[in-house]
Amino acid sequence: MTILSPQSDYDTAPDRGGPRQPMLIVQGLRKHFGIGGGFNGKAAVVRAVDGVSFDVPKNKTLGIVGESGCGKSTTAKLLMQLIRADEGEIILDGDPVAMSRGVSLRDYRRSVQMVFQDSYASLNPRLSLQDTVAFGPRATGIPQAAAMRRAHDMLRRVGLAPEVFASRLPHELSGGQRQRVNIARALAMNPRVLILDEAVSALDKSVEAQVLNLLQDLKQELGLTYLFISHDLNVVRYISDRVMVMYLGKVVEIGDVKDVFDHALHPYTRGLLSSRPSMNPRQRRTEPPLSGDPPSPIDPPSGCRFRTRCSFAETVCAEREPPLASLGLDQQVACHAVTPGSGHTQASAGEGASQ
């Protein structure tokens, strides 16, 4: 049983596609930002997100990891339709978004909500918590009284007693409490997908654990699907069912969390995983597994974008871009070295990742 009242004020969007239909299918998402024209008329282009495709099964969590500037947050904003994609298709539960015969942008926005990283900047400093949470429902035409009821309901659901907190202002809360309000605000729209963009990164460890547990509980109760963006690999491992690794606007590896963490195939993923501090002081690393910064997304390297930092790079890596190829049961990797028949010297063995 739950303490939660049924969502009577809202009509939950029905599960149209059945349990096997992925909640979200993203295909070929692309966003290039033009920067400056300058006097010579040559406008540079930042390839922030360059052809990203993935899907998220229903009621699962997809973790998205990668270094700063690899396009994680841009992907989130594209999925929220806060910025327009240059190219690409989003399919929500079998229905293409913002196309004829698909879901409208308005319905899509209600179905997909986001929790922002900066819990302070993402709350209006002049608005009480109940008004903040009730704003979304009000905007979709719910009457004031019902929207307030829903706001109180949501605040209670995230562990903030409305009798105490409903009329407070954001600056009277701690960081963890503010992030709970952010979650409540997103939930008030009755979403099916929640995008968490570094949602716990700014919290200290004990509060982070509480919020993560809250998120796990809410996912089960409300049947939510999460996109969990983070740079914290341990947190991603804890909360995710699947993991997607991004590098310079591209997906380099995607698979089940156990597969990716236990036998990563892409050299970048392996580097990322070994960059975590060791818990055993006798096994300290002395050299960084990944050296240098990622190259600029304005003028990315030819072929494989990781080749400039990859110790297995060969000529084939500069010539051809490795496609995202299926390896293993449910794991896809974009690397010549592990793709059979790619022409890479290590690939000829077929089972390239024997490490």
Add this chain to the structure above:
Amino acid sequence: MSVSNAIDQPAVRPAAARNIARTFWQTLGRRLRRDPVSILCFGFLVAIVLMALFAPWIAPADPYQVNMLQRLQPPGTEGFILGTDELGRDLLSRLMYGARMSLFMGLAPVFIATIIGGTLGVVAGYAGGWVNTAIMRVMDVFYAFPSVLLAVAISGSLGGGVRNGLIALSLVFTPSIARVAESVTVQVRTQDYVEAARATGAPAWRILMTHVLRNVAGTIFVFSTSLVSVSIIIASGLSFLGLGVSLPEAEWGMMLSSMRQSVYLAPLNSVLPGVMIFVTSVSLNLLSDGIRSAMNVKG
């Protein structure tokens, strides 16, 4: 119970919670009450406003009653507490009646300019792109002229009188208010809470009313308050030049103008309207400074 991990929720009694949950304006008022300069200035302004409102009842004499035998009597003369002007009219009564016109010329143009300029600025700031360029470049054209010169030029071309003075002053203040409104709106627009509001699919006007206006109104209000004193001074200047209020209406700037010939004969009398302008504008400026610093809080 699944949602039970509420450890960072302090055990606050509802009574104490009500105590903590103050509105923004309550906090502002509480801070202002602790600021002696603001209280003093507020007191002055209340006194001047009351004086203006109740002038017909509290003025000791008729402000338009000319008495050529009693010209330029010094302050403290029997029957004329603050003396008389160059036509023998009671100076105290004229200052009281003059407060009405001067305050009107201070508040009305700023009010009109705040409505127009504030709207233009917020729309320009939120819309961005070519809307912003169109609105703000037109404002810049006005902004390029010194405000006094612009006021004199507009009211000179329209002709004298209160109405034209009002139009001129409103036009002078609109661009600067629009600029302030635009820059705060641009700042607020990029905040995550506006993004979050956009993510709910709410219409733009609703986001503007709930999330943007609430956060820009304070800044615009403080800036406008500081313009009231400028408006009084420019309006007085217009009257001084014979462009604003016309005779025999009492107005501080015009009184200063008409008595300047007598400044060697009765210096104290001639200076009094100037003192009134000074006290009013300094009080307004200090009070708006006080409000500005009291508003400079997180909430």
